[in-house]
Amino acid sequence: MKISILNEVLGPILHGPSSSHTAASYSIGRLIHMLCENEIKEIFITFDSKGSFDKTYKSQNGDVAFLSGIINLAVDDPDFLNSKNVASEEGISYIFDSKNIPEADHPNYMLINIPAKKLTIVAKSIGGGMILIEKINNWKVKIKGNNYNILIEFLTNSKEKILNLIQSFSNSPEKIHVQDDERYSFIQLKNPNRFKDEFVNKLKSLDFISNIWTTHPILFPTHGTPLFKNSFEMLNLAIEKKYSLGKLGLMYESDLLNIDEKSILEEMEKRVLVMFSSIEKGLEKKNSHMKLLKHSASTIQKKEPQLFSSGINLRSAYRAMAAMDTASSGGLICAAPTGASCGVIASVLYTLHYDFKINMNEIIKCAFAAGVIGLINGMNSTFAAEIAGCQVEIGMAGAMAAAAVIEAAKGSPAAATEAAAIALQNTMGSVCDLVAGFCEIPCHTRNAVAASNAFICADLIIGGYANPINLDDSIQASFESGKMLPPQLRCTSLGGIAITESAKKLVQEVKADYNKAIKKNISRIKKIKNDIIKY
Template sequence: MKKVSILNHVIGPVMRGPSSSHTAGPWRIGCMARRLLGRTPERAVFSFHPSSSLAVCYHDQGSDLAFTSGLLGRSLTEPDFSSVLSLAPGLGLDISFECRTFPEADHPNSSLLTLWGGDRKLVIHSRSTGGGSFEIASLNGFPLLITGERHELLLSVSVNEVPDLPEIRGVECELIRSGEGYLIHASSGKPMPEDLFAGLPGKAEGHTVFAAEPVMFPMPGTGLCSTAAGMISAAEQTGISLGKAALAYEEELLGIDKAILQREMSHRLAIMTASVKQGFSDDLPMKLLRPSAGKLWKSAEKGSLFVGGPHARAAIRSMAALHVCASGGVVCAAPTGGAAGVIPGVLVTLANDLHVPEEKLLDALWAAGAIGMFHDSRSTFAAEVAGCQVEIGAAGAMAAAAVVEAAGGTPRQACDAAATVFQNVMGSVCDLIQGVVEIPCHSRNAALASQAFLCSDLVLSGYTSPIPLDETISAVDSVGRMLPEELRCTSRGGLALCPSARAMPRLDKTNSNQGGKQ
């Protein structure tokens, strides 16, 4: 089972919208490629398979901007992010994007990147795997796996005899053969000695060394447990909540003191809160929708809602946060960009309507992170792989656990509430209209924010899920992978094919979206 960090992969990253698979993941790929090259590239060519999700939406969802920003070593949250393609030539980078077939394509978000810099050329096959996570699957034809949380050192040699691998405690080494050469891949959760490859056969004849620091928090630990059943048992034995258990898990995995982890989570909570506040503006330029959260909020304040209450206010706040994401603003993916409204809407409602203090809000975020960690350990956050259920559905499940945590519920109740949400959305498709993360994403974020409160209330009042969370997640993953390609973020099925959806005008390509006002 893979290692999953709550801060690396679940509550985060802090990013620009609209989609973590198409901005945060590509940005991290660009950063890692730049580090492996050892410099800013002079030329870069990105290739996307014509049938892939990236081929459909790499421009509309800002992947081209994110790849370019990463290659240039620029932050994803730079104010001039939207202008980076025009800035690139002046910064010494000639970059282009193309759609073509290539044999390595094995994922909806596969890309083949060819880089030139100085006397080096790199060909990198990568995958953006959801929620900002990524994999580099090959380098110059050598199959390997780089995921951005470890220090990497690679030595390419041309020798007739098989070189010996260095043996250093804490360093994982593998020997990879391709054609007439070998690649030694050393990887560690901690920095490695610069002379790791000194004295190896072939090094004096002709070699190339590639080195890269991680683009996320390194994970030197093992993680205390990665299943809901295991963490429930551990938390019950020690008498702590799910949120406290999740914080302990992250401390052991990252080797970082709890106080530092809490400060980082507090920063992410602040980003979420700011995104809700900003989202009530009428001046957010989206591509298909005009901002409506501000208008809905005024109706709620006037008492115009038929039922209303915290459920409805959480839903409206979630739409506000997603307005910011859809307009390319700064949000915290939780667990993805397309689901970045659910947890902010719920957390701000807990704070403002139910007066939950920040300390408990942080515990609630850690509890939400635990649910996401259980999910990502055995499944994926990529709608391209398993549908909307693993993005907005996962956010709803995480938010339900957060509500239970804030209410003082038990770890088992938090997991039952999460399982109940997952069971209610199992099989939901990703059918985004015109390849844009706006419709039906906004209404689904709102609905799942509301459902988080509903399912937590059911569990807190005595309901228990007959199917435990771990089994539910396995079922969700299985169902999602059965969905046809047309229903997994390709805009070739579902609502995306409705005549009214296809006829919707693109506001970003006309003058009718000035100020985003109606």
């Protein structure tokens, strides 16, 4: 499996709150925009009623992000969170709905129908912002956003002509697989490099081709082969190269993406700066627009001298909450590895930089060290709480952050894996029971504890604790135990604290306050209209 640190582990940069339901929706929308050649006037998006998207797409801005992708807004466009109005102004009709979809095999399964284009698309969000488009009409495809794609539907009796043309023009390294039905055939061509315009134009000119669709990458194209697939292989490579974990992560990424190390470092710095900005903005009460929680990060910061855990642990905790405040308020964050866990690594890196005076070049290496732990998890587990609970999101973020602390301490790659392992072991079995579908309760305090715990786990290993359960086994145990959780405890808000009387009461109070505010605004608008009429 080709997983990139920049593409899938420490990224993408997104609007909060969720990578699975906000960032992934945006990415799917962007690919749909390409497949329809920016010609969408009516679109229907249907979620499986048994899955988590149905329960969270409104509360986590999934609908807003999807439409931003459909109309091709940049992630930092001021209108991103206003995409519903922008879509309406552009004459785009849209309906988000849910129903029981018997063939749905993932909690984040969706059906997308564009009638004017005669297109029905099956897409999934598969965790940490990663996506998969797996069917277009009746044809099986595999589009993840990290390659150039040409999808060709043609008359079966022209198969030989198409294959000859592809052989003469295409430099695609992928083996060509042809799908057939009674009259038509289908081929998907994938390439990390752009296809020649001459080839694409030639395809479009052929009358025996009934449909041709193209997409370009929305992530960095992956060229190389992963240098390792588990911590055992990674540690052997680190010993062979005599590299720190951060240096190894940099080499891995440069090799996989075929990009020079200087450019890779610059890309990681962008992500670190977004993380730092999310903390600083989240420490200002005026920027807080959470749905359930009241802003508290700056309050805790001011009271720090009076509190028992004053120091590194408390600071890393409230800084993680600040980043989560930004995420829950729809601000720009970096998934690390997900939106719901974005505060952990951001806070630990920020604390290492500002409290321990570690320079930015070293902080970037710490980020790569964290990224390597995430890579190993992504290759062997998931970042989706919908699949395996909170332990693979906030739990994994804590594990990655512990490795970053070891890197900062000039510890060995082996020590980093041990710190990551015990951090993950301490979150084993964590459920995802977010209240009302918002990434606020209990996500904020879990981020805080995971950030603080990263320093403790790193110190335990540096101090001499001998961990007997290695990282690979810990990741496997986390994944398997997570899959044993019932659906009610996997991002559906149907179990755990989400269904307690306290949670229900809070949600009702928030709804009442919201309705009151709406009525107040309506009254205010009417008054303004009357004043205008009088004038």
